[in-house]
Amino acid sequence: MNTLTVNGIRHTLDLDPSTPLLYALRNQLELNGAKFGCGLGQCGACTVLLDDQPVFGCLTPMAACEGRRVRTIESLGDADDPGPLQAAFIKHQAAQCGYCIAGMVMRAQALLEQNPQPTETQIREHMEPNLCRCGTHMRIIAAIREAALSRQVKPRSKP
Amino acid sequence: MKRTLWIWAGAALAAGCVAAAWMLQPSIAAVAPPSPADFEPAAIARGARVVAQGDCMVCHTAKGGEPYSGGLALRTPFGTIYTTNITPDAATGIGGWSLAAFKRALRHGVSRDGHLLYPAFPYIHYTRMSTADIADAYAYLMTRAPVAATAPHNELIFPLGFRPLLAGWNLLYLRPGPKPDDAAQGAEWNRGRYLVDGAGHCASCHSTLDPIGGERSPAFSGGHIDGWDAPALTALLQAPRPWTRAQLALYLRHGWSPDHGAAAGPMGPVTHSLSQVPAEDTEAMATYLMSLQTPAATPATPAPPAGQQSAQVLQGRTLFNGACASCHGVAAPMMAAGGRPPLSLGSAVAGASPDNLIQTMLNGIPWTHPQPATFMPAFAASLNDAQIASIAAYLRADVGRRPAWSGLEKRVADLRKENQP
Numbered sequence: 001m002n003t004l005t006v007n008g009i010r011h012t013l014d015l016d017p018s019t020p021l022l023y024a025l026r027n028q029l030e031l032n033g034a035k036f037g038c039g040l041g042q043c044g045a046c047t048v049l050l051d052d053q054p055v056f057g058c059l060t061p062m063a064a065c066e067g068r069r070v071r072t073i074e075s076l077g078d079a080d081d082p083g084p085l086q087a088a089f090i091k092h093q094a095a096q097c098g099y100c101i102a103g104m105v106m107r108a109q110a111l112l113e114q115n116p117q118p119t120e121t122q123i124r125e126h127m128e129p130n131l132c133r134c135g136t137h138m139r140i141i142a143a144i145r146e147a148a149l150s151r152q153v154k155p156r157s158k159p
Numbered sequence: 160m161k162r163t164l165w166i167w168a169g170a171a172l173a174a175g176c177v178a179a180a181w182m183l184q185p186s187i188a189a190v191a192p193p194s195p196a197d198f199e200p201a202a203i204a205r206g207a208r209v210v211a212q213g214d215c216m217v218c219h220t221a222k223g224g225e226p227y228s229g230g231l232a233l234r235t236p237f238g239t240i241y242t243t244n245i246t247p248d249a250a251t252g253i254g255g256w257s258l259a260a261f262k263r264a265l266r267h268g269v270s271r272d273g274h275l276l277y278p279a280f281p282y283i284h285y286t287r288m289s290t291a292d293i294a295d296a297y298a299y300l301m302t303r304a305p306v307a308a309t310a311p312h313n314e315l316i317f318p319l320g321f322r323p324l325l326a327g328w329n330l331l332y333l334r335p336g337p338k339p340d341d342a343a344q345g346a347e348w349n350r351g352r353y354l355v356d357g358a359g360h361c362a363s364c365h366s367t368l369d370p371i372g373g374e375r376s377p378a379f380s381g382g383h384i385d386g387w388d389a390p391a392l393t394a395l396l397q398a399p400r401p402w403t404r405a406q407l408a409l410y411l412r413h414g415w416s417p418d419h420g421a422a423a424g425p426m427g428p429v430t431h432s433l434s435q436v437p438a439e440d441t442e443a444m445a446t447y448l449m450s451l452q453t454p455a456a457t458p459a460t461p462a463p464p465a466g467q468q469s470a471q472v473l474q475g476r477t478l479f480n481g482a483c484a485s486c487h488g489v490a491a492p493m494m495a496a497g498g499r500p501p502l503s504l505g506s507a508v509a510g511a512s513p514d515n516l517i518q519t520m521l522n523g524i525p526w527t528h529p530q531p532a533t534f535m536p537a538f539a540a541s542l543n544d545a546q547i548a549s550i551a552a553y554l555r556a557d558v559g560r561r562p563a564w565s566g567l568e569k570r571v572a573d574l575r576k577e578n579q580p
Contacts, residue, residue: 018480039485040493041536053540060541061481063474121223129536 002062007075022046022057033073033102044130047103048072054110073102084152088143096134104130108144112153182323184273189255192247198298206299209292211435213358217428218242228306233279238315240279248305261297266335275325286335287357332373351447364389386577387424388514390506396452399504408445420505421533423524475553508559513551517571520547544571
């Protein structure tokens with residue numbers, strides 16, 4: 001049995017401890033925001049936060065999550081009440097096919113929690129691991145910049 | 160009494176003058192920056208090769224900065240040194256440097272204005288470069304785009320900010336000028352020694368340093384740089400599959416060897432730089448380096464450790480299967496495409512220290528060079544110290560079949576700290 005704390009809720013799951021976190025999120029917990037893209041940590045569609053840091057869900061075994069906090073895009077808001085980053089992504093129409101977007105938003109969330117006013121260079125560097133094969137990167141960057149300017153993303157309190 | 164005092168004062172003054180003459184070098188007058196038309200196109204092309212052999216760009220370019228404009232922080236046991244701008248900008252670079260000033264810097268470690276350069280600049284090796292190669296490197300650098308960029312001030316421990324002290328260091332470690340060829344050896348060996356000991360300055364990283372930063376003898380016994388192990392270059396026959404000259408030449412130029420794995424850490428950019436030199440250069444370097452080998456002292460493949468596997472190794476296998484096996488598993492498509500070597504063959508798993516394995520897991524291998532097959536994502540955020548330690552323990556025991564490393568978890572914590580900017 002493994003325990004997994006996702007979006008503040010503790011779950012007990014009966015899975016092989018090698019199972020990637022992404023599979024547990026999607027198959028057992030039905031949190032389908034994070035996507036399976038490459039399975040090799042090269043595209044970022046599966047990005048979620050582990051102890052506030054962006055990680056590839058496809059390469060993070062359940063055994064690595066014991067006692068740690070997982071956050072997914074479902075924790076930021078929903079269609080009726082989107083969080084600040086989600087609202088900015090909608091406003092800038094940053095999604096084309098949308099497959100990469102949950103990962104993009106979560107990676108950006110980690111940045112703004114840590115550095116509420118990043119420069120464009122810092123945004124580009126931070127977002128580098130995540131790919132969008134539709135090519136909406138410019139809109140994604142614009143959305144992140146707007147969310148930063150709105151100052152509505154709560155900075156992470158220093159531990 | 161008074162007279163004795165005067166004699167002592169006079170002696171001290173005389174000694175001071177001698178020391179000053181030895182520690183202070185004259186300034187070489189600034190020249191108007193030369194124009195590209197002042198150089199033969201052939202000299203510039205030869206210079207590109209020399210500058211690639213010398214790996215100048217790697218240290219003289221900051222992250223995200225313009226090529227050769229300096230500003231990269233070199234963290235040394237003595238503090239942080241920022242590399243200088245070697246573009247031909249007159250005010251902030253070397254635009255005002257004559258060839259004579261450039262040559263003096265490479266041969267003697269003296270800046271144009273006469274101040275002594277820190278040995279982080281490997282002039283004790285560049286001094287071996289031929290006058291012709293130095294002139295060609297000058298032609299190449301002076302025809303790059305000038306960039307106005309001033310490096311931050313060095314942050315060195317007291318009293319090293321006082322540069323004349325370096326004269327004493329140079330007395331111990333600098334033997335200026337090229338070395339004559341060894342008549343007992345062939346032309347390729349001599350060319351290889353010239354490249355390895357001169358422009359290539361391999362010993363700067365691959366030698367152990369003494370307490371004042373001098374390279375210990377014998378050279379190439381292995382060093383430590385930026386938190387990575389620079390393996391001994393005299394034990395290449397003790398790898399799980401002994402290196403050959405052909406494999407070493409390929410590795411130097413391609414950053415990858417089918418029997419040993421990929422270059423990573425500080426060696427990655429070195430192989431990127433060497434990818435720009437002709438094959439004959441890396442072949443000569445390999446010929447020389449293979450002549451330095453000590454015979455294998457330990458059997459190349461020790462027997463597997465007997466007995467029960469520890470809980471750490473078992474935990475490591477579980478984590479490996481979830482985090483690493485999609486690329487590194489025996490049956491993974493990534494292993495079949497391109498014929499990647501198993502992890503057991505690389506020095507990261509088979510070497511004496513766990514540092515390079517830990518660093519590769521923490522940092523991954525970035526997309527910095529165009530060669531395929533060398534990307535790996537970083538695991539610093541997803542795996543904690545104990546988890547990285549257990550994967551290392553598993554790889555060492557089960558995949559590498561080598562004696563266990565001790566103190567792994569503490570080593571992960573220490574390297575994580577060392578990686579902080």
